[in-house]
Amino acid sequence: MTIHDGYVSVDPWLRWGTVYDYLDPHELVVLGGRDGSVGVGGLVLGGGISQFTPKRGFACDNVKSFQIVVAGGKILEITANSHCQLFQALKGGQNKFGVITRLDLFTYPSPQLYSVSTKLKCAQNLEVSLTSLYVPSTGEPYLQLVMLSSSGNNVTWTKQDQSGGLALPPPLAEFNNLSYTHVEESKGTMSKLASGGSSPSGLRYDLRTFAFYSSSTMLKRIKQIFDEEFAPISKEIAGFSGVIEWQIVTENAIAQGVAHGGNVPGFKGGGPVIR
Structure with missing residues (x-):
């Protein structure tokens, strides 16, 4: 380098x-x-x-x-x-x-990054993050919410003692109504946060990617199909794991691609897009 x-x-x-x-x-x-x-x-x-x-x-x-x-x-x-x-x-x-x-x-x-990871009890057999990562779980089902800010040291989401929620920015305010089992915080540069975990080695991966404009109907239907297809396999094959990762591509992210000459994914506007 x-x-x-x-x-x-x-x-x-x-x-x-x-x-x-x-x-x-x-x-x-x-x-x-x-x-x-x-x-x-x-x-x-x-x-x-x-x-x-x-x-x-x-x-x-x-x-x-x-x-x-x-x-x-x-x-x-x-x-x-x-x-x-x-x-x-x-x-x-x-x-x-x-x-x-x-x-x-x-x-x-x-910038200094600030990340918060929380766990919630959940009826589905899923693990979920803000980037919407769905993984079949063999233990107690729970919902995981992960938030990250890159706007500097003055950002904080603190746990509220009375409600058990978080002090969240307005677009995520509805998450304050949920009860969390614990909150984990991490602060530092990208060098520190990127070293916090790694994918397990020695496994085979098969990856497919597609994109669609944000739709709750589409998200629910994909989750239903995922449960129907992957639940039987995960019970029969030890170590098998299936993942749906919802990655949100914002309108500004799409605009940045257009401003820098375009790209093969081809998003031109009208977001947000789920990829």
Whole structure:
């Protein structure tokens, strides 16, 4: 990795935790994976949702340039001003156009992050986060709500003794009516928060992604199908886990992608979108 004025050059085979640790002493951050164990190249070429996506768009929308080896063996520098069509195609087009050998990623001042994780008793056999992660649970069912703010040190959501809820921002006020079993808080830069967990190794994964405009009817129907299909399998196969992860792409995140030359996911407005 090499720091330049306003961006950092990164080898795509690194993992995000290494990148965050490298930038942290310089008080800088890039848009990358929320888990430090995630690979750099795969996330950026796939679009890439990060902790900063609501403000700055996808990770792929924050690439200054790509270095790529194409099928004929040429090494090309791909920017929005040179090879503009290939530049857009690489932003979410995955690894279909050549071998990426370097990514130049825009850097930003690293804010202090504040994360709160809470658990609630839930009738469904699900684990849920604010990014809406659904996982079959073998223990007592519970609902998990995770919130994260990147607006600095002055943000706090404290537990309220009388109601058992949280002091939440207005858009999430209805969550105050729920009773939480515990609250876990974490503060620090992206380098610290990304190191808090990692995906288990040695497992096989099969991933599918699609997007639709926000619809409660669609969300409920997807959950119903998920329960019907995955519950029998999880009982029969030890270690099997199925996940639906609802990732919210805000109107501003979509606007950032449009402003930075567009991307392969192709969102043009009218959000929010669930991906």
